[in-house]
Amino acid sequence: MFSPELKALSQEIGKLLLAKKHVLTLAESCTGGLISALITNIAGSSAWFDSGLVTYSNQAKQDLLKVKETTLTQHGAVSEQAAIEMAIGALQQGRANIAASVTGIAGPEGGSSTKPVGTVCFAWASNDLPSISKTYLFQGNREQIREQSTIALLIGLKDFLNQQS
Incomplete structure (x- = not known):
C-alpha cells in the first residue's frame, strides 16, 4: 500500500517527534486521510500522533x-x-x-487558470514557532498528486521539526 520510502520517512518523523517530545495532529483535505493512514500504519504511533481530521468540504473546514x-x-x-x-x-x-495541513486540487477536474490541477498548499504550525506555508504545483494523475502531496507534507514536517528546540 505504501512505498518503503514513505514508510521510512514517516518512521523517521515519529522518532524525531518522540525525541523532541512533540505530538502531531493533521488536517487533510485533498489527501483524504492518506497521511494519517500512513502514520497509523506504524506500530506505536499513538505515542506521537494524536489525530487526523479530514475536512474535504469548505463547511467542514469552517466547522x-x-x-x-x-x-x-x-x-x-x-x-x-x-x-x-x-x-x-x-x-x-x-x-x-x-x-x-494540506489542501489542494488533485484532479482530474477542479482546476482553473490561476489554480490548475496539481496546486497543493501546505502549512505547519506549533505552539513555539510561527506557522509556515508553501504551495507546490504537482504533475500527474490524482493518485500521483496525492502521493506527491504526502511526501511534501512529511518532508516539510521534518524540516519544521528540525527548527524546533
Missing part, C-alpha cells in the same frame, strides 16, 4: 477547524491562508503541539 469564511471567500480553500488556518485549527483540537 471543525475554524477556518474563516472570509478566508475561503477571499483566497479559496486551496490557499496558503486556508492551510495555515487549518493547521492552527487542528492544533487547538487536542493534545498535539505540532500540526500540519
